[in-house]
Amino acid sequence: MKEINVNVCLGTTCFVMGGTNLNELLEIVPKKYGDKVKVSGSPCLGLCSINWEYSKAPYVKVNNEVVAEATVEKVLNEIERQMTNEQ
Template sequence: MKQIELKICLGTSCYVMGSSHLHELVDMVPSRFGDIVNVVGHNCLGQCSKNLEAGGPPYVQVDDEIIPDASIEKVLQYLEIKLK
């Protein structure tokens, strides 16, 4: 199966809105889903300047999809559904 890339935005807006706490995903995701998901921090994804209606920062990008208002639970739930 193709590896999924999970990018956590570390831009200013995302960082102050809580993406700094999302670093727990680095350990949490592999222990739950194995090596299929690769979690990386990423430079500003540029979502904060265009996507304000869908939901605010912090943003997480899973392959091509953006998860707004990301929290650890939300991201894990999303992966749960995606990988089912």
């Protein structure tokens, strides 16, 4: 099975617009999925300078999928979705 990479944006925009709660992902994901899913924080992913700018921040990338207005729940759902598609 392909590995899933979760990238939480820690840029200023995402942090200010509510990304701080996403820190929880760094604890939850390894507990839930072990080493099947890798989660890491990243400096600005540059997503706030494309489409909706800051209005849909915070952003998280799950492999190549962008999760806008990200919450812990939305990101977990996206992980599940990709895992099911994989099978």
